[in-house]
Amino acid sequence: MSTPPSHQAGQELACDIFCAVVDNFGDIGVCWRLARQLRAEHGWRVRLFVDDLAVFHALCPAVDTSLARQEAAGVVIEHWREPAHAGDALEIADVVVEAFACEIPHAYIAAMARREPKPVWVNLEYLSGEDWVADFHLRPSPHPRYPLEKSFFFPGLGAGTGGVLKERGLDAARERFDAATWWRERVGIERPDAASTVISLFAYENPAVDALLAQWRDGASPVVLLVPEGRISGAIARFFGLPKFAAGASARAGALQAHALGFVEQPRFDELLWAADFNFVRGEDSFVRAQWAQKPFAWHIYPQADDAHLPKLDAALAHYASGLSPSARDAINRFWHAWNGAGTPDWADFRRHRGEFEARAAQWADELADVGDLAGNLVAHAAARMGG
Ligand code: TRH
Numbered sequence: 341m342s343t344p345p346s347h348q349a350g351q352e353l354a355c356d357i358f359c360a361v362v363d364n365f366g367d368i369g370v371c372w373r374l375a376r377q378l379r380a381e382h383g384w385r386v387r388l389f390v391d392d393l394a395v396f397h398a399l400c401p402a403v404d405t406s407l408a409r410q411e412a413a414g415v416v417i418e419h420w421r422e423p424a425h426a427g428d429a430l431e432i433a434d435v436v437v438e439a440f441a442c443e444i445p446h447a448y449i450a451a452m453a454r455r456e457p458k459p460v461w462v463n464l465e466y467l468s469g470e471d472w473v474a475d476f477h478l479r480p481s482p483h484p485r486y487p488l489e490k491s492f493f494f495p496g497l498g499a500g501t502g503g504v505l506k507e508r509g510l511d512a513a514r515e516r517f518d519a520a521t522w523w524r525e526r527v528g529i530e531r532p533d534a535a536s537t538v539i540s541l542f543a544y545e546n547p548a549v550d551a552l553l554a555q556w557r558d559g560a561s562p563v564v565l566l567v568p569e570g571r572i573s574g575a576i577a578r579f580f581g582l583p584k585f586a587a588g589a590s591a592r593a594g595a596l597q598a599h600a601l602g603f604v605e606q607p608r609f610d611e612l613l614w615a616a617d618f619n620f621v622r623g624e625d626s627f628v629r630a631q632w633a634q635k636p637f638a639w640h641i642y643p644q645a646d647d648a649h650l651p652k653l654d655a656a657l658a659h660y661a662s663g664l665s666p667s668a669r670d671a672i673n674r675f676w677h678a679w680n681g682a683g684t685p686d687w688a689d690f691r692r693h694r695g696e697f698e699a700r701a702a703q704w705a706d707e708l709a710d711v712g713d714l715a716g717n718l719v720a721h722a723a724a725r726m727g728g
Contacts, residue, residue, distance in 0.1 A: 353722070354385045354433040358420065360442035361392035366642070368396050369625040371439050372606060373505050374464075377715040379414045381508055384719075387433065389420040399606040435460045435722045438490075453486035460725040461488060462718065467495040467504060467624050469655035474500030478721060493721065495714055497659045502718070503711040504628045510610070514633070517614045526611070527566065527599050528588075536562040537691070540616040542626055543572045543640040548678055548685050553579045555687040557594035565598040566616060573600065613637075617694075620679070631660075634705050636697035638679050638690075653680055659707075663700050668693040 355378055359371040368390055378384040390396050393405040402412045408419050409428075418427055426448040432455045438444045441463055452459050477494040495502045523531040532538055539556075543549070549572060556563040567576055573585045576598060580591035587602035601612070609626070613619050613633035621630040622640040630637040639656065641649045657676060661669045671689050678685035712720075 352383055352385055353435060354387070354431075355435040355437065356387045356389065356433040357437040357439060358389045358442055358444045359391070359439045360420070361390065361395050362440070364623060365395060365399060366623040366625050367440055368392070369399060369606065369623075370464075370505070372396065372399055373507075373625065374437075374715055374718075375415045376413045377505060377507055377713075378719070381715065382719050384435070385416075385433075386414075387416040387418060387427070389418045389425075389427075391420040393417075393419055398603050401605055432459055434726070435462070435718075437462050437464050437493075437718075439464045440466055449483075449486065449488070453483075453488050457726070458488060460722045461490040462493045462721070463490055465492055465494045467497075467628070468652050469497035469659050470651060471498070471655070474498060477501050491721070491725075493718060496711065497656065497708060499711060501711060503714045503716075504631075504708065505625075505715060506628075506632060506709065506713040508713075510632055514610070514614055517611060519615055522611055522615055526601060526604075526615075529599075532562070532564045536564050537618065538564045538566065538616045539618045539620070540566045540568075540612050541572060541576075541620045542568050542570065542612075543620050543622050544643070545571050545575065546640060546679065548681070549575050550579060551684045552687055553593075553596065555685075557596040559595045559687070561595065563596050565596060566601055566612060567598060568601045568603060568612065570603070576600070618691075627656075631701075631708055632705060634698075634701045636694060636701060638676055638685075641680055643680075650680075653677070660700070660704055663703055664693075664696060668696045668700075672697070 357371050357375055359368055361367045371388060375386045375388045379386045393403055397403045397405050400412055403417060404410055410417050423443065424445050424447065426445040430447060430451050432448065432451050436444070436452065436459045452461065473494045473496040476492055477496065477500060478491050480489045480491050482489050493502050495504050520531050523529060556565065567573060567585065569587045577583065577585040580593060582591060585600045587600050589600040591598050610629055610633065613630055613635060616635060619630045619633060619635055619637040620640065621627050621637055623642050627639050641653050643649055653676060657673055661672050664672065671693050674683065675685055675690040677683060
């Protein structure tokens with residue numbers, strides 16, 4: 341699907357996005373990226389309701405956690421301080437996005453039902469590469485009590501889904517990236533030469549990390565590991581016999597040199613992925629960014645009860661690995677599964693396919709772009725619903 345035209349003069353649509361932070365950074369990470377894009381690329385007037393401003397502050401340091409209402413990047417941010425809060429005055433937007441099935445305030449829903457024309461109401465779901473997603477994308481669901489209809493908007497990796505977020509200027513920014521300056525400013529060292537393998541590591545706690553760290557330490561060629569401070573930092577510290585591995589720390593063992601990085605504002609997160617040769621990412625938003633970075637990567641999927649995440653892992657692999665030779669496909673399957681709890685990751689087995697993974701990463705980014713950018717697809721859906 342192609343990107344729909346931006347809003348036209350006199351049609352600045354209002355959009356309210358409701359985001360409840362369940363855990364970590366992904367819920368607000370996706371909503372904040374979407375909000376900025378709707379504002380910057382489509383000219384929508386966006387208001388973002390968020391219940392946890394402290395988590396938001398990590399992604400956007402301009403956010404003041406003490407304020408009930410503020411603005412950043414042209415987006416109005418409302419502290420969704422209690423479930424019933426819907427802003428000081430009840431204003432209903434043209435497009436209402438409830439993210440990840442959070443419950444929007446009852447008074448707001450009742451006012452939506454009174455509004456003419458009715459707002460376009462969308463529940464933004466979590467990303468999955470599974471086939472069923474295309475069948476359910478944009479299915480309407482009538483409200484049991486009010487004359488309202490909500491659509492389920494499913495991000496996905498295949499045709500007929502809502503796609504994933506991609507800013508219009510992303511590829512150009514990646515091509516302009518000044519790696520030498522980044523290394524000096526962010527890591528405090530010169531950019532490693534081509535003999536070193538640079539690996540970024542953004543992950544949940546993971547028992548498989550010890551085996552990988554040992555393989556990198558004992559390997560024949562240098563590995564430079566970049567670790568954003570977070571849930572995996574404790575394991576890195578233990579490996580090096582340090583009390584902690586906080587931003588600014590460095591450690592060396594054998595062929596492995598590791599650097600801990602501070603958490604950066606969201607628009608700068610991509611730089612880490614561009615600077616590395618291999619990326620380890622997790623959750624949803626960083627998983628998508630790794631695909632746009634066009635580098636080989638491994639995904640630490642968000643673990644769900646009853647291993648419900650495993651079909652999603654396989655579905656992503658089915659898309660991403662489909663263009664690979666059988667041996668490279670087997671290697672990435674083994675490696676991603678081992679990184680997600682099944683077996684021990686074998687770095688040498690994975691790394692020897694680097695050239696093929698790099699070629700596939702670029703090809704896959706083109707295939708994924710063909711699905712259309714999520715924000716653009718949402719704008720097109722809203723326009724269709726409004727008869728525009
Ligand atoms: O943080 P995550 O694990 O988030 C989630 C949540 O757990 C959520 O509940 C779950 O449902 C979802 O995953 C699937 O991973 P994710 O999605 O990659 O979000 C991390 C965000 O943090 C992403 O937007 C990038 C951002 N980030 C920065 O802005 N700066 C940084 O320095 C780093 C390391 C990350």
